[in-house]
Amino acid sequence: MTSDEAFSFAADPLADPVFAASGARPAAVCRGVGKTYRTATESVTALDDVSVEIPRARVTVVVGPSGSGKSSLLRLLACIDSPDAGEVLIAGQRVDQLGARARRALRQRQVAYLFQRPGENLLPYLDAVAQIRLAASLRGAPVTAAEALALLDRLGLAERADHHPAQLSGGEQQRLAVACGVVGDPALVVADEPTAELDTAAAERVLIAMEDLAAAGVGFVISSHDPRVMAIADGFVRLDHGRLVTS
Numbered sequence: 415m416t417s418d419e420a421f422s423f424a425a426d427p428l429a430d431p432v433f434a435a436s437g438a439r440p441a442a443v444c445r446g447v448g449k450t451y452r453t454a455t456e457s458v459t460a461l462d463d464v465s466v467e468i469p470r471a472r473v474t475v476v477v478g479p480s481g482s483g484k485s486s487l488l489r490l491l492a493c494i495d496s497p498d499a500g501e502v503l504i505a506g507q508r509v510d511q512l513g514a515r516a517r518r519a520l521r522q523r524q525v526a527y528l529f530q531r532p533g534e535n536l537l538p539y540l541d542a543v544a545q546i547r548l549a550a551s552l553r554g555a556p557v558t559a560a561e562a563l564a565l566l567d568r569l570g571l572a573e574r575a576d577h578h579p580a581q582l583s584g585g586e587q588q589r590l591a592v593a594c595g596v597v598g599d600p601a602l603v604v605a606d607e608p609t610a611e612l613d614t615a616a617a618e619r620v621l622i623a624m625e626d627l628a629a630a631g632v633g634f635v636i637s638s639h640d641p642r643v644m645a646i647a648d649g650f651v652r653l654d655h656g657r658l659v660t661s
């Protein structure tokens with residue numbers, strides 16, 4: 415699919431063959447979402463009446479010019495921020511109606527957020543297996559060391575099982591972060607420019623990992639200007655001045 419194409423889903427997500435096969439709800443849905451930032455002197459409308467659906471088992475890439483609202487949308491999807499208008503659903507649950515504690519719990523269980531800088535996604539004092547096991551436990555779905563190792567193996571990191579982040583390259587760190595993101599079966603992995611700090615070879619391996627792991631059922635939503643990221647997209651959300659571009 416090219417960046418000129420957009421997702422077109424059946425009105426009923428369960429009528430979509432992928433969802434019908436998995437019986438899954440969309441990972442996330444935004445309906446008529448608005449977000450305005452207010453400072454003492456001005457207010458900036460970052461998102462205006464945006465409705466999108468992020469399916470499971472696919473990679474959705476959010477594109478648009480600088481300032482178009484990509485990060486704002488990702489922050490809403492990651493439950494870091496709340497909308498001023500509209501609804502956000504994660505795994506079928508309305509986020510905007512939850513109090514802070516319940517929102518944190520939903521986020522912990524269902525959402526992973528990947529920072530641009532690989533090192534920021536990991537704890538410096540844990541080895542790779544321990545990082546994965548901690549992520550799974552926090553998600554309420556503990557895994558054994560053998561299961562963590564199998565996931566590392568799938569991502570080409572088996573040799574790094576007992577390495578700490580400082581002993582890993584940026585690309586290896588980001589692949590480990592992807593592993594931590596998907597373990598425990600969250601609905602959604604949100605990644606803001608995940609390849610921006612990586613060279614081509616490292617970026618490609620991270621993207622292959624994302625593509626591979628998305629197929630297992632998690633929905634990836636990625637903000638990026640990177641053509642390498644766009645190349646793995648199953649669909650796009652295109653924003654301009656905070657509004658969805660549909661044509």
Ligand SMILES: Nc1ncnc2c1ncn2[C@@H]1O[C@H](COP(=O)(O)OP(=O)(O)OP(=O)(O)O)[C@@H](O)[C@H]1O
Nearest residue numbers: 451458459460478479480481482483484485486487
């Ligand atoms: N905390 C904030 N306070 C005030 N304005 C903000 C805040 N965060 C974002 N904005 C404004 O909201 C608009 C959308 O910002 P956002 O970061 O979502 O865009 P973006 O598409 O991710 O941009 P970029 O590609 O440059 O990262 C911009 O005009 C930005 O200046």
